Amino acid sequence: MAEIDFSKRSFNYYPTNAIVVAKFVDGKWSRPEVTGDFNFSLHCFAGIFHYAPSCFEGLKAYRGADGRVRMFRPDENAKRMESSARYLDMAYPSEELFIEACTLAVQANWEHVPSFESGATLYLRPILIGINPQLGINSSKDVLFAVMVSAVGTYSGAKILVPGTAVMSRNYDRAATFGSGGYKLGANYAQSLHAYNLAHKLGYRELLFLDTATHTRVEEFGSSNFFGIKDGCYITPDSPSVLPSITNKSLRRIAEEFGLKVERRAIPVEELGSFEEVNSCGTAVVITPICRIDDKPALESDTVTRQFRYPEVCGKYSEKLYHRLVGIQRGIEEDTYGWCVFVNEPN
Numbered sequence: 001m002a003e004i005d006f007s008k009r010s011f012n013y014y015p016t017n018a019i020v021v022a023k024f025v026d027g028k029w030s031r032p033e034v035t036g037d038f039n040f041s042l043h044c045f046a047g048i049f050h051y052a053p054s055c056f057e058g059l060k061a062y063r064g065a066d067g068r069v070r071m072f073r074p075d076e077n078a079k080r081m082e083s084s085a086r087y088l089d090m091a092y093p094s095e096e097l098f099i100e101a102c103t104l105a106v107q108a109n110w111e112h113v114p115s116f117e118s119g120a121t122l123y124l125r126p127i128l129i130g131i132n133p134q135l136g137i138n139s140s141k142d143v144l145f146a147v148m149v150s151a152v153g154t155y156s157g158a159k160i161l162v163p164g165t166a167v168m169s170r171n172y173d174r175a176a177t178f179g180s181g182g183y184k185l186g187a188n189y190a191q192s193l194h195a196y197n198l199a200h201k202l203g204y205r206e207l208l209f210l211d212t213a214t215h216t217r218v219e220e221f222g223s224s225n226f227f228g229i230k231d232g233c234y235i236t237p238d239s240p241s242v243l244p245s246i247t248n249k250s251l252r253r254i255a256e257e258f259g260l261k262v263e264r265r266a267i268p269v270e271e272l273g274s275f276e277e278v279n280s281c282g283t284a285v286v287i288t289p290i291c292r293i294d295d296k297p298a299l300e301s302d303t304v305t306r307q308f309r310y311p312e313v314c315g316k317y318s319e320k321l322y323h324r325l326v327g328i329q330r331g332i333e334e335d336t337y338g339w340c341v342f343v344n345e346p347n
């Protein structure tokens, strides 16, 4: 088979060999199965088509400088899927089943794990959806768990660490104060899609959501968490309606390693004026520096009330954090935390 050129990939769906599927039906999990059939056959009354019993995850597998393939913190994704499923009152795969399915998915698509040199990665998308036929509003008792993969490049198509712009979302909210924002539910993304599309049409790379109750505090971006640096401090919002990002969690640990103080606390919008470096962070975006945040009364409005500006090049702390994190993921730096889970080449 001809070698695949991964170097020009963006964050998109690209065909692969197979997916992995397991079902929880009548109170029992089936064994995970590798299949080349990419279509699910579902009953039209399955809960997923009505009440959105759906949660998912995102993680990556990397081919390291040493040629070995590793997944980054899949145990954390398993735990977050459990918490999302618990919120939906659905069954969830054990950590063991979750990691086994991810491992099988990587092995079944081995030649799609990009080369180290390409800089691309294999993105894993585990999903969990309610499938039993139902009509009344209640949680699904049967679920389908699948792990799909796609070999991807950078999220925005831009070069790494090249800053982009963001706009604040004042007339669209992502997640209610006492809602589901802290879980990775499909429903949260449905809620943000329209505003996200608008921001992109206006040429912004990111959309910054504020707290729903008061619109006075920074929450997170449409696809990632927020962190800022000032006075030797790594600062990120502490809010139950922000998705607990595994990248952010890892960066907080690395920030401490670099001697930065770490603060998780409310960030008033006004404080945006005092940050030296601002970034979005997540599995897909890794660390993406932000050079400007526009504050508008509404996304559709031509008026920009104020602008927060940051350097046009990636800040020095953000760059250091990026290289340490990606270094661990790509096997260039020692994984002193034991975050990576190796995947053996299939026989």
Ligand SMILES: Cc1ncc(COP(=O)(O)O)c(C=O)c1O
Residues within 6 Å of the ligand: 058, 220, 221, 222, 223, 224, 225, 243, 244, 245, 246, 247, 248, 281, 282, 283, 284
């Ligand atoms: C809304 C949102 N916040 C944050 C993140 C980052 O989370 P993680 O670092 O676990 O990928 C993501 C991406 O998964 C996201 O979609």
